[in-house]
Amino acid sequence: MDYQRINEYLTSIFNNVLVIEEVSLRGSRFKDISIKEMHTIDVIGKVPDVTPSQVSKELMVTLGTVTTSLNNLERKGYIERIRSEHDRRVVHLHLTKKGRLVHRLHKRFHKAMVEKSSMV
Template sequence: MEDKLRRINQLLTIVYNDILRVEEQELRKSKFKDISIKEVHAIDAISMYDHKTSSQLAQELMITPGTVTTMVKNLVRKGYVVRIYGEDDHRIVRLGLTRKGRLVYRSHDYFHRQMVEKFIEDFNDDQVMIIEHALLNLRAFLEFPAHIDDAKE
């Protein structure tokens, strides 16, 4: 069992790093050379359909509000994001994508769709359900990192 755990851990690490590397390479080959992969993920989180606040974006990306403020400022300056002020309350600021931002969103979404289609290629519905279950288990583990404190004792 220990060998299986080690192999799966190694594969997860390799795949995670490969995804980031390929995303970065594809970004550098595209016409969107002026943004980072972290900014692409912020654009993805803002999405074409929701107008999130900076606080919602920070929570979704699990980064500090200060980091989001800097990132949004840069994305606005580069022409990917717009600030949308509330009609009734101008203190409420939501974020939206410009045409350029929507192009990045669609491109990133297409890449992920292709990646997932390749990942589940040749699997039947039951096997896909097992993969989903395993990923949900992993996500639950990562969302509640009490296990890290347990390991220290």
């Protein structure tokens, strides 16, 4: 298989997953968050006591981009920022009850998508 064909397949799969995720979010009770915000929630849900810098590295975006997303997610009630007791300059991110719920549903969505694709 040549490079061009593999690249086309990967690009197509990636774009299709994003569209499916977007449609799924828009049809749910969590239509107030974007795909980028959902991916931010996903990182926060996977990594205990994650910091904004770690989220930035994981998502491969700037700290400014993450900060904007975190501000929106905090305002919407999905995350909370908690200052470290050991070093007050450090902020740890945690999901709220609402954030944990959407994180679990998103994981379930991905699991179902993988299971369906393995049937093809």
